[in-house]
Amino acid sequence: MSDATSQPIHTNHSYTEVAAPALRSVEDLPEGAFPPDYAYNVGPTLVSAYQQYGPIFRVRSQYTGENIVFLVGPEANRFVLQSDRLKFSHHEGWGKFFSVIELFGDGLLTMDGAEHDEHRRMMNPAFTVNYMDRYVPLMNRIIRERIGGWAKAGVIDIYDEARKITFDVAAEALTGLHTGPEVDQFRNIFMQMLMMGMLVNSQEEWEERIRECHNQLNALLLPKIAARREYPTDDILGMLVSARDRHGNALSDEQIIAHTNILLVAGHETSTSLTAWLFYLLTQHPDEAQRLLAEQEAVVGSDPEKEPTLADIKRMPLLDNMLLETERLYPPVANGPRGVVEAFDFHGYHIPAGTPVFYSIAAAHLLPEVFANPTAFDPDRFAPPREEHKKTPYALVGFGGGPRICIGINFAKIEIKALVSQSLRRYQFELVPNQEIVQYYRVTAMPLNGIRLRVTPRSF
Numbered sequence: 001m002s003d004a005t006s007q008p009i010h011t012n013h014s015y016t017e018v019a020a021p022a023l024r025s026v027e028d029l030p031e032g033a034f035p036p037d038y039a040y041n042v043g044p045t046l047v048s049a050y051q052q053y054g055p056i057f058r059v060r061s062q063y064t065g066e067n068i069v070f071l072v073g074p075e076a077n078r079f080v081l082q083s084d085r086l087k088f089s090h091h092e093g094w095g096k097f098f099s100v101i102e103l104f105g106d107g108l109l110t111m112d113g114a115e116h117d118e119h120r121r122m123m124n125p126a127f128t129v130n131y132m133d134r135y136v137p138l139m140n141r142i143i144r145e146r147i148g149g150w151a152k153a154g155v156i157d158i159y160d161e162a163r164k165i166t167f168d169v170a171a172e173a174l175t176g177l178h179t180g181p182e183v184d185q186f187r188n189i190f191m192q193m194l195m196m197g198m199l200v201n202s203q204e205e206w207e208e209r210i211r212e213c214h215n216q217l218n219a220l221l222l223p224k225i226a227a228r229r230e231y232p233t234d235d236i237l238g239m240l241v242s243a244r245d246r247h248g249n250a251l252s253d254e255q256i257i258a259h260t261n262i263l264l265v266a267g268h269e270t271s272t273s274l275t276a277w278l279f280y281l282l283t284q285h286p287d288e289a290q291r292l293l294a295e296q297e298a299v300v301g302s303d304p305e306k307e308p309t310l311a312d313i314k315r316m317p318l319l320d321n322m323l324l325e326t327e328r329l330y331p332p333v334a335n336g337p338r339g340v341v342e343a344f345d346f347h348g349y350h351i352p353a354g355t356p357v358f359y360s361i362a363a364a365h366l367l368p369e370v371f372a373n374p375t376a377f378d379p380d381r382f383a384p385p386r387e388e389h390k391k392t393p394y395a396l397v398g399f400g401g402g403p404r405i406c407i408g409i410n411f412a413k414i415e416i417k418a419l420v421s422q423s424l425r426r427y428q429f430e431l432v433p434n435q436e437i438v439q440y441y442r443v444t445a446m447p448l449n450g451i452r453l454r455v456t457p458r459s460f
């Protein structure tokens, strides 16, 4: 298989003697393969394909046999996320390829073009850092209530616990639902939808179960939407109900439910994964955990009951860097799917409209030419003067990038920082011995067997 990555992207010569090299087609792309353990090794598998073939190669889908084109590395990320983003469709990628529309409806993640921009403009104000001031108290309360029982339990599975916290927080901040039976029902419906592929045996069963889930969701959400039409609230559901596009039109019930679903799924599944891996890394690096505790005590104080304010949360550079390092090593989303809606040329290849494409988050984060000793946990790589991620734009893309960067990035980081702040000042965590910690990509980078931690209250 030849590697054509050394070919120029464009030839700007105006004289005619030098013919521009002919662009090659998708079929000419070097072909990589998904080994059987791919879901356990997404980043390393794609890095070795990148090292062998360069930043563009193809893999055949094991289900349909069609070519999927992978674009890997910071230059490719910039191409997909920024410079040539309008040639790529979220609707075709997330929406159809990953069945997100069928499962959850057509929300922000799956819209394209002007419709997306209009809806993003309506939603942006509720996701700015300063708007987080209204969520921090509810985040702190839910975290306090949930972690309060950890000492008595003695051993917790941080993946399960993180899911309860992030779902409760998302449900209350987004829809005003309080922790209790309604939120539990809500969580169960979402878990069924996320695991649907594993629960059904036929297309009919798939359709039937999705219909049931949608009916249950409608029964929960439609009365809340109707109530907010009468009495506006400042949770995000209330904001969606009051939002108007530039022609003064309100969103339909169907659109509001789709947005809420996507925000709830995107807003808790990914944060659950990142939280669990951060706690795991802290147990593996006790010196770093100690440094983090020192930062917490310097910023929030030594009283373990004191909850961090938004101002405190903004002044935790070491925790910021540990989060970045966890995002780099355990990105919750492995690859961003797109459909090509306008043909493009990249590194000598011509990729036609209709091709499924992935930009790879997990692989970009492990490139040794960008991140020194890339498999090592080294949060200081993000601190001055090293700042490895700033030297190569679009190298760290755990939240995507460009105009469609994750809308919930502030929400997620503030929530996880509040959780770490409260729990680290109260408890010591150790990994329960003799468990196999396995990273596996299902919906997100899940720890396949969970992560069990022994929790001991700190002595004061």
Ligand code: HEM
Binding pocket: 090, 108, 109, 110, 120, 262, 263, 264, 266, 267, 268, 270, 271, 272, 274, 331, 332, 333, 336, 337, 397, 398, 399, 400, 401, 403, 404, 405, 406, 407, 408, 409, 411, 412
């Ligand atoms: C650790 C937590 C999170 C991670 C790692 C994460 C990751 C991502 C990534 C990678 C994308 C871009 C996908 C692409 O380019 O194809 C994205 C988009 C998105 N995320 Fe997040 N996310 C997180 C938390 C959240 C939260 C808390 C919310 C909402 C409350 C949220 C809502 C969304 C939405 C709506 C989009 C689509 C934005 C658009 O296309 O305009 N995410 N997220």
